[in-house]
Amino acid sequence: MKQKTLLATAIGAALMLPIWAASAQDAAPNQAPTEAKAKSLETVTVTGSRIRSVDLETAQPVFSLTRQEIQKQGYTSTGDIISRITASGSPGYSRSAVLTSNTYAGSATVELRGLGASRTLVLVDGRRWGTNADGFTDLDTIPSSIIERIDVLKDGASAIYGSDAIAGVINIITRSDFKGAEANAYYGQYGKGDGAHQQYDFTWGNKIGKLSYIFSGTYAKDDPVWASDRDFSATPNGPRHPAGSPNDGLSSFGPGGVISNGPGGRYKLNEGGDPTNFANYHPYSSADNYNADQQMMLINGAKRKSLFGKATYAITDNVNFRADAAYTERTANIQTAGYPIGTSNTLLQLDKDSYYNPLGSQQGYATPQNVSFQRRGVEQPRVSKNTLKTYRVGAGFDGVFQVGERNFNWDASAFFNKNKGDVFGIGNYNLLNLKQGLGPSFLGSDGVVRCGRPGAVIAGCTPINILSGAGGLTPAMMDYIGRPTNAHYGTETTGFAANIGGDVVQLPAGMMQFAAGVEYRRESGYFNPDAFSQAGNSTNPSSTPSSGKYNTKEAYAELNIPVLADLPFAKLLSVDLASRYSKYSTFGNTTNSKFGLQWKPIDDLLVRGSISEGFRSPTINNLFGGNNQTFDVYTDPCDSKYGAVATGNGNAVAACQAAGLKPNFRQTDALGTPTTSAAASSTTPFLSGANPKLQPETSLSKTLGLVYSPSYVDGLNMSLDWYNIRIKKEISAVSSNDVLEDCYLRNIQASCGLFSRNAQGQVVNLNHTYANRGSLETEGYDFNVTYRLPDTAIGKFRVNVDTNYVTKNNETLGNGVIDYNAGQYSNWRTRSNANLDWSYGDFGATWGVRYYSGLKENCTFDVTGGPECNLPNYVSPGVGITPKRQVGGIAFNDLQVRWNAPWNATISVGANNLFNRQSPLFYTASSNTLGNSNFVGNPSYDIGRFWYVRYNQKF
Helix, strand or coil, X not given: CHHHHHHXXXXXXXXXXXXXXXXXXXXXXXXXXXXXXXXXXXXXXXCCCCCEECCCCCCCCEEEEEHHHHHCCCCCCHHHHHHCCCCECCCCCCCXXXXXXXXXXCCCCCCECCCCHHHEEEEECCEECCCCCCCCCCHHHCCHHHEEEEEEECCCCHHHHCCCCCCEEEEEEECCCXXXXXXXXXXXXXXXXXXXXXXXXXXXXXXECCEEEEEEEEEEEECCEEHHHCHHHCXXXXXXXXXXECCCCCCEEEEECCCCCCCCCXXXXXXXXXXXXXXXXXXXXXXXXXXXXXXXXXXXXXXEEEEEEXXXXXXXXXXXXXXXXEEEEEEEEEEEXXXXXXXXXXXXXXXXXXXCCCCCHHHCCCCCCXXXXXXXXXXXXXXXXXXXXXXXEEEEEEEEEEECCEEEXXXXXXXXEEEEEEEEEEEEXXXXXXXXXXXXXXXXXXXXXXXXXXXXXXXXXXXXXXXXXXXXXXXXXXXXXXEEEEEEEEEEEEEEEEEEEEEEEEECCEEEEEEEEEEEXXXXXXXXXXXXXXXXXXXXXXXXXXXXXXXXXXXXXXEEEEEEEEECCEEEEEEEEEEEEEEECCCEEEEEEEEEEEEEEECCEEEEEEEEEEEECCCHHHHHCCEEEECCEECCCCCCCCCHHHHCCHHHHHHHHHCCCCCCCCCECCCCCECCCCCEECCCCEEEECCCCCCCEEEEEEEEEEEECCCCCCCEEEEEEEEEEEEECCEEECCHHHHHHHHHCCCCHHHHCCCEEXXXXXXXXXXXEEEECCEEEEEEEEEEEEEECCCECCEXXXXXXXXXXXXXXXXECXXXXXXXXXXXXXXCCEEEEEEEEEEECCEEEEEEEEEECCEEEECCCCCCCECCECECCCEECCCEECCEEEECCEEEEEEXXXXXXXXXXXXXXXXXXXXXXXXXXXXXXXXCCCCCCCCCCCCCCCCCCXXXXXXXXXX
């Protein structure tokens, strides 16, 4: 309520300003009235405002990247281009997220201010582009060949655009007024000869009488990069700790119900040995670990095909009809290591009466026993193929008219956006067949092993030699237990809008202008996994089908009030006001407003600022996503080494004792071995789910900045903007740690009922959902300098520096604990891009430097101090001593040279990461429990030198 009071006060004061301004203007010398010429001027709509104006300067900070500047980079996909903008955080999903095998696989997202992809609104020509059911926009469904300019609004804009614009807005302006034809060809690859990228596009446009049109087609292909071909990803923990994973490819087993690494607790088959003879086994050691990274991609392969077209027909001099259509098909192919299958995650054992059991009845043991097992499915890596098709059509009318001397513009339009996808995967196992194949079996008189018992053969069953060495699972066995998975998903967005804007009243300082409009939007989505996966009969984590929809009806108004003009210390003073009312079918209504101010004390200096309310509505998956199995990373509060009981927390000690756990209780990993770090993966799947009672997030954004363009230095422009964004009622998944800490530390009995413990005391069957809990706050500065130097005898030079500095990035969790994330892993304090462009006649070159400041991460090795833990006594605010590892900053240099050929072509050759800088290692990105998560590198960094050549031909 306090936020609304502050904003209401600011708006009220702004509305009073014209009255005071009128008297101030009257006191000024009389000036000749300016004749209205709005109709003859070329007005534009600037990102962040609906009011059409001839002035590109606004109260909001907007960063623009033109097509010419994009062509001078070595990137071609829209996702890669936007991820290099300094206001972008580390992308949540990209081609480097190779463990992603769900509907996000192969997608590219952007997180402005590092606040999450769902809090960044993506527009194309001012209209929403379709999202997935989680509110993420896959940028690679927008072909880069159609981009004329990318505007990045670094300010909250819910009052202008509605939900999701909390962190800012990406507005992609497409090409228009194009006459002729253009073709582009691009090819590049890493210096190691892999990861080839090629893209080809063709654009054709013309204007014939009243009709103008443009058409573009694009094809792109990205080859994968394999983890084994880079030092930092060739082993699970990087080159300094080249240990393999205990989830071993040459199977191991433990007598009885639990595998352990203690004496007599785990055995490994000798190379070439008979798996049915216990004499051919030796006690397991770390030398027997398997390197799962040898089967994994570091960057997945992908293909993109797209068609785009738009047309404008001038019905009259003042009325136009516009239409556009787009089709994009994006296919991602991802491979990860074979499934780590074992007793711990299937609850299955090799039966005591199996022919392949080395301690079984058929090996002569008087007391045969079932055995637990663990093996990496090296015979069949997990491979997923995600194909996403995007269909989009839009049409509408727009025009201008006059009433007296007042000029007005209007438009009415509709659009439809549909995403339709399929995820197909191999490498998972059929648990029903696996159970049968591990059951009783025998060797027939014909030398063939069969399921069942003599006289009671199980038809159609294939016995599984689960303890055999690599390749020991024959094709027949793999066919029997292998289970392909398939899922279908999609979203639809339908929108209608009508807007009107124009002049209100002539004030002494200029014309007051307005914009107003109404919008309707309908969102729907679905996810349908195959029936086998739904039933939980596959090693693919089970999920239920889900679908949902909602609609919103909205109305907004915006007003620009010129207050002062052409006065001492007030060359310009204007106020922007905006408010938007939104009514959702899911949670009700919300109103969000914005106040902006522009002040030019002198012609060369602009002071700008804004304060705005924002909101983000719950997504389809937040509300209707059903339940899904997940393997969560968590810390058991009852763990005697890493849990809360180890710190002497009284509540935890009492609660853990009441649960029947011993004082020396330890959380174990998938092998039943005590964990070696504070966080370990669950050994059985937990359940996460949606919450239909969620409310929207709310936010308050503030900006204050200076734009300085000194008249005595032609071509120099500088800007400095401060920003602060606070988000309340954060929609977040309640984590496993939240549930356990609520139970054991805060004695919330409802949370104690959300999980149970097995016979060994390990947490199982934990269930957690989304909730409005916690808050986020980020603060920092954006600094930009562009300088077009005077022409020289050796050519023209242009310098551009764009920097983002973060002073604060805090998340207050639902339990009141604050995470101070600025400078921590993937939350850089400073990102900066500097470019020097040179042109001379038909030749040109661009040198770019991309800088990332240093980061800290929790220590994984040398936790008491050493080369891998250089800040062992680091004090985390509100937490205490938390050993940290400080990693230094890094800069990547890019170079492009180009030549404008006399046949109307441009040839460009370049290299990104010219000096082949090797990225620092980050153990935060690696899972030390399964050894097959992300690699010890930051996916935002370059993985080596990348060469490319680009050919542009105009016709």
